[in-house]
Amino acid sequence: MTTIAAVRTGVRPHRGAIITGILLLWLVGFTVLRGRDTLSLGAADVTSLHTQLNELNDAVGANRNSNPLFLYFFNEIRLVIEQLTNFVSALVSQPAFGRPVPLIGWLGVVALLGYGSWALGNLKVGLLAVAGFTFMGLQGLWQESMDTFALTLSAVLVSLLVGIPLGIWAGVSDRVNRVVTPVLDFMQTMPTFVYLAPLTLVFLIGPASAVIATLIYAAPPVIRIAAHGIRQTPKETLEAAQSLGTTRFQLLRQVMLPMAKRTIVIGINQTIMAALSMVTIAALIDAPGLGRVVLRSLQSLDVGAAFNAGLSIVVMAIVFDRVTTAASVRVERSRRSTSRFPASVRKVALLVGGAGAVVCLYLSYTFVWAAEFPTDLDLGAPINRFVTGVTDWTQVHLSAVTSDFKELVTNHVLNPFQTLLTDSPWWLLFAVLVALAAVAGSMRTALVTALCLALIVGTGLWFDAMSTLAATLLATVAVMVLGLVFGVWMGRSPKVDRVIRPVLDAAQTMPSFVYLVPFVALFAASRFTGIAAGVVYAAPVAIKIIADGIAAVSPTTMEAATSAGSSTWQLITKVQLPMSLRTIALAMNQGLIYVLSMVVVGGLVGGGALGYDVVAGFRQNALFGKGLAAGLAIVLLGIMLDRLTQSVARRAQATTDHVRH
Amino acid sequence: MSRSRTILTTPRPRALAGFTAAALALSLGACGGAKVGADTAAGAQDGSEGKCGTVNLAVNAWVGYEANAAVVAYVAEKKLGCKVVKKNLDEQVSWQGFSTGEVDAVLENWGHDDLAKKYITQQKVAQDAGPTGNVGIIGWYVPPFLAKQHPDITDWKNLNKYADLFKTSESGGEGQLLDGDPGFVTNDAALVKNLNLNYKVVYAGSEAALITSFRQAEQTQKPMIGYFYSPQWFLAEVPLVKVDLPKYTKGCDAAPAKVACDYPEYNLNKIVSTKFAQSGSPAYNLVKNFKWTNDDQNLVAKYIAQDKLSDDAAAKKWVDANPDKVNAWLAAG
Numbered sequence: 001m002t003t004i005a006a007v008r009t010g011v012r013p014h015r016g017a018i019i020t021g022i023l024l025l026w027l028v029g030f031t032v033l034r035g036r037d038t039l040s041l042g043a044a045d046v047t048s049l050h051t052q053l054n055e056l057n058d059a060v061g062a063n064r065n066s067n068p069l070f071l072y073f074f075n076e077i078r079l080v081i082e083q084l085t086n087f088v089s090a091l092v093s094q095p096a097f098g099r100p101v102p103l104i105g106w107l108g109v110v111a112l113l114g115y116g117s118w119a120l121g122n123l124k125v126g127l128l129a130v131a132g133f134t135f136m137g138l139q140g141l142w143q144e145s146m147d148t149f150a151l152t153l154s155a156v157l158v159s160l161l162v163g164i165p166l167g168i169w170a171g172v173s174d175r176v177n178r179v180v181t182p183v184l185d186f187m188q189t190m191p192t193f194v195y196l197a198p199l200t201l202v203f204l205i206g207p208a209s210a211v212i213a214t215l216i217y218a219a220p221p222v223i224r225i226a227a228h229g230i231r232q233t234p235k236e237t238l239e240a241a242q243s244l245g246t247t248r249f250q251l252l253r254q255v256m257l258p259m260a261k262r263t264i265v266i267g268i269n270q271t272i273m274a275a276l277s278m279v280t281i282a283a284l285i286d287a288p289g290l291g292r293v294v295l296r297s298l299q300s301l302d303v304g305a306a307f308n309a310g311l312s313i314v315v316m317a318i319v320f321d322r323v324t325t326a327a328s329v330r331v332e333r334s335r336r337s338t339s340r341f342p343a344s345v346r347k348v349a350l351l352v353g354g355a356g357a358v359v360c361l362y363l364s365y366t367f368v369w370a371a372e373f374p375t376d377l378d379l380g381a382p383i384n385r386f387v388t389g390v391t392d393w394t395q396v397h398l399s400a401v402t403s404d405f406k407e408l409v410t411n412h413v414l415n416p417f418q419t420l421l422t423d424s425p426w427w428l429l430f431a432v433l434v435a436l437a438a439v440a441g442s443m444r445t446a447l448v449t450a451l452c453l454a455l456i457v458g459t460g461l462w463f464d465a466m467s468t469l470a471a472t473l474l475a476t477v478a479v480m481v482l483g484l485v486f487g488v489w490m491g492r493s494p495k496v497d498r499v500i501r502p503v504l505d506a507a508q509t510m511p512s513f514v515y516l517v518p519f520v521a522l523f524a525a526s527r528f529t530g531i532a533a534g535v536v537y538a539a540p541v542a543i544k545i546i547a548d549g550i551a552a553v554s555p556t557t558m559e560a561a562t563s564a565g566s567s568t569w570q571l572i573t574k575v576q577l578p579m580s581l582r583t584i585a586l587a588m589n590q591g592l593i594y595v596l597s598m599v600v601v602g603g604l605v606g607g608g609a610l611g612y613d614v615v616a617g618f619r620q621n622a623l624f625g626k627g628l629a630a631g632l633a634i635v636l637l638g639i640m641l642d643r644l645t646q647s648v649a650r651r652a653q654a655t656t657d658h659v660r661h
Numbered sequence: 662m663s664r665s666r667t668i669l670t671t672p673r674p675r676a677l678a679g680f681t682a683a684a685l686a687l688s689l690g691a692c693g694g695a696k697v698g699a700d701t702a703a704g705a706q707d708g709s710e711g712k713c714g715t716v717n718l719a720v721n722a723w724v725g726y727e728a729n730a731a732v733v734a735y736v737a738e739k740k741l742g743c744k745v746v747k748k749n750l751d752e753q754v755s756w757q758g759f760s761t762g763e764v765d766a767v768l769e770n771w772g773h774d775d776l777a778k779k780y781i782t783q784q785k786v787a788q789d790a791g792p793t794g795n796v797g798i799i800g801w802y803v804p805p806f807l808a809k810q811h812p813d814i815t816d817w818k819n820l821n822k823y824a825d826l827f828k829t830s831e832s833g834g835e836g837q838l839l840d841g842d843p844g845f846v847t848n849d850a851a852l853v854k855n856l857n858l859n860y861k862v863v864y865a866g867s868e869a870a871l872i873t874s875f876r877q878a879e880q881t882q883k884p885m886i887g888y889f890y891s892p893q894w895f896l897a898e899v900p901l902v903k904v905d906l907p908k909y910t911k912g913c914d915a916a917p918a919k920v921a922c923d924y925p926e927y928n929l930n931k932i933v934s935t936k937f938a939q940s941g942s943p944a945y946n947l948v949k950n951f952k953w954t955n956d957d958q959n960l961v962a963k964y965i966a967q968d969k970l971s972d973d974a975a976a977k978k979w980v981d982a983n984p985d986k987v988n989a990w991l992a993a994g
Contacts, residue, residue, distance in 0.1 A: 043862070062784070197757065204763055205754065205761070206763070285750065292749055296727075300724055301869060301872055305969075371697050406830065407830050410830035411830060520869070525863070604866040604870060605870045612843065612866050615843055616843035621756075621775050623843075
């Protein structure tokens with residue numbers, strides 16, 4: 001054992017030296033060869049690949065009426081999804097069955113959601129659901145909220161219907177898992193803008209396209225997490241069950257599924273959140289609801305009205321998040337049968353509550369006052385005025401400071417770093433990145449990196465990809481700084497956690513379109529604004545993950561360190577951070593992916609590069625192929641960064657394990 | 662009332678008391694409310710479903726377009742008894758809608774020669790339905806304070822002299838020329854190159870980012886130059902001043918890479934699906950005859966963007982004040 005330890009500890013400083021060496025070589029190469037072979041391409045220029053992709057798109061359009069794939073496959077899917085969505089809309093949002101209003105009015109919806117949340121979770125989340133949905137109505141956005149609710153519900157239902165079985169399959173079969181994982185990576189990182197236009201070609205303009213656009217992004221989490229849950233069944237349990245002679249099916253049904261139930265509910269939670277994050281984008285292809293309000297307000301720069309709609313989305317997301325979390329706790333508790341209340345009391349209470357909900361349903365079906373949300377009390381207008389006032393004030397009074405800050409960061413950090421990436425000859429940077437992957441990760445990682453980079457060269461968008469990479473890395477550094485500061489703070493104090501967490505939830509679920517206008521006013525249309533938008537979206541995820549990691553450090557270790565006389569600072573740096581190294585690596589991985597998913601939004605506010613290419617591809621017929629290529633480049637960057645951080649994390653884990661033992 | 666009594670007699674735990682009581686109060690209070698559907702028979706939508714049927718209007722994402730769509734939809738519904746379905750779509754997706762049969766009309770089209778070639782000439786699923794009467798002007802603009810400070814800045818020949826004013830962190834030492842939405846017609850990169858200007862085109866990426874930049878520039882008196890266009894509601898708030906580029910002559914923009922002249926004036930037009938044009942629907946005549954001035958559109962756009970009226974209310978206000986124009990659209994042929 002001692003020899004292995006000696007070899008390992010001998011390797012580590014060595015690796016650091018190699019990395020420094022590679023970086024130095026790169027700098028020398030950059031100074032000498034700067035500006036050569038950068039593969040840059042003008043904003044309106046295209047390569048032959050881009051033209052070919054365009055022709056592919058045209059071919060689909062031209063053949064859609066005769067191709068059997070359309071007639072018998074896509075059309076059928078569209079019909080089924082359309083029926084489902086129309087049915088849900090008829091229930092809660094659209095006039096139906098000859099009635100001027102939907103079947104269930106506001107009172108029924110509120111009562112039903114409150115009751116359901118209580119039954120699945122607890123009384124507290126039940127009340128939260130009631131309060132949350134009533135608030136949407138009070139903002140004067142009941143109709144729009146219900147349209148969004150109906151669409152999201154349909155997309156989530158289809159996602160679960162397809163996703164849970166698929167996830168379970170991927171959980172029990174390694175082969176399926178290997179096939180599914182890259183597909184899911186693709187679905188989650190390919191920017192929606194890329195396939196939005198073709199989607200309406202295949203599934204027409206209407207609810208079906210909106211639902212499918214949503215579910216492409218929303219289904220992967222539940223598939224991944226369900227598979228993960230199934231895989232988590234402890235080996236001993238499996239072996240014990242197998243020794244009792246259970247069949248594979250029994251094993252799945254009686255052992256794996258019950259144990260994975262809680263994890264699957266968490267997957268459902270993530271799927272709902274992802275679906276809600278698509279509300280604004282789906283509105284670009286005529287999806288009704290809150291997203292449309294956001295987009296429409298943006299046309300006249302009405303930040304207040306956009307905020308009203310955004311706030312409703314945030315509230316909806318928080319309600320569903322808390323309800324599904326409470327539901328997962330209930331699932332866990334019922335499995336261990338450790339309920340706080342005697343089951344009989346709850347049963348009776350639920351029966352009574354159910355009766356109350358049915359009464360409300362009936363009322364909302366029958367009477368106008370319970371069907372249409374009353375407009376006497378309007379919370380929307382004051383909120384709108386307040387937000388408008390605040391943004392106007394900030395834009396006028398803070399913009400001088402913020403713009404100086406932007407200049408400082410851009411001139412001294414972003415510009416030099418981006419130039420280093422974009423102005424190095426492509427083959428030099430290619431070699432540097434692959435070498436770094438080999439040294440910091442493994443040979444396998446180096447191979448994946450090389451493949452991804454080669455394909456990026458193939459997309460013809462190397463220059464733009466590198467400038468996007470620079471912005472992404474910089475944003476991730478900011479995300480990690482915020483993640484560590486706030487994560488440690490929250491992880492150490494439940495009180496702080498309680499205060500900050502809702503803010504994080506709001507930052508994560510507020511559609512970025514809402515705050516883009518004030519951001520542009522503060523930081524001008526620039527790459528910095530794109531980075532800032534990415535940070536706002538990605539930092540909450542990193543903060544939450546790190547906070548959970550810090551909070552999970554075992555109390556006994558902490559007590560031991562405290563009694564040994566460690567100061568708070570020592571406690572953080574010597575105990576809590578090292579012990580949550582793996583979580584921090586996970587936070588970085590997720591931070592990167594989330595930042596990358598905002599590249600396109602960055603393109604809308606001056607971020608340029610791949611984000612702009614994707615937007616341009618959506619907006620201009622002639623640039624469709626280039627947009628698709630840019631989307632592919634984003635996917636490739638995502639896969640590369642994901643595998644790279646994962647492999648570095650595994651190494652970090654191995655090192656800490658080694659130190660610990 | 663018997664229903665309430667059953668609720669009352671059921672044993673209820675404390676936690677539920679409030680909820681049940683609330684439900685109870687509501688059910689008791691409800692007995693006198695108006696019933697759903699009681700007034701539908703009376704208000705059956707003018708009763709004239711006959712000839713017109715459904716019209717699918719694409720609504721592109723700018724206020725001027727929204728003004729056109731608001732007025733056409735209002736007239737089609739109120740005067741012709743049509744059922745109008747507005748579809749909020751991007752331009753490219755709207756044109757695509759002609760081929761899938763999902764869109765009947767686009768009410769403000771800016772050029773788009775590539776789309777016209779694809780859907781009108783090649784697929785023959787769409788056709789030109791004449792001008793809207795609006796004239797679209799594209800060009801380079803500066804905020805009014807800057808034009809006042811430096812009156813000669815509006816001549817392109819002086820732009821190099823002022824390039825330093827427009828330097829930003831994005832423009833790499835040259836002056837920044839800010840472009841907006843990538844969907845809008847632009848020759849700016851070629852223009853900068855061919856006019857030998859010390860400028861770099863920076864892409865804001867969206868109309869909202871472009872307008873915000875201009876608004877902020879005027880508010881904080883920060884020099885800026887960028888791509889803009891009229892008719893646009895924002896010009897009523899901040900009257901941007903147009904920079905004169907070398908005069909447009911027919912054909913001077915034939916080769917996109919060699920353009921060195923101003924943008925042409927666009928006679929904005931309407932595009933309809935061939936199917937809609939042949940349907941004999943009175944709504945098609947309305948769309949074909951619909952024609953108004955930039956001032957008309959700006960007024961309705963102002964109602965929508967600045968006075969925050971709903972589309973219908975804005976349209977009603979204008980239609981009620983302009984019966985002659987509306988009647989001319991409704992005349993046969």
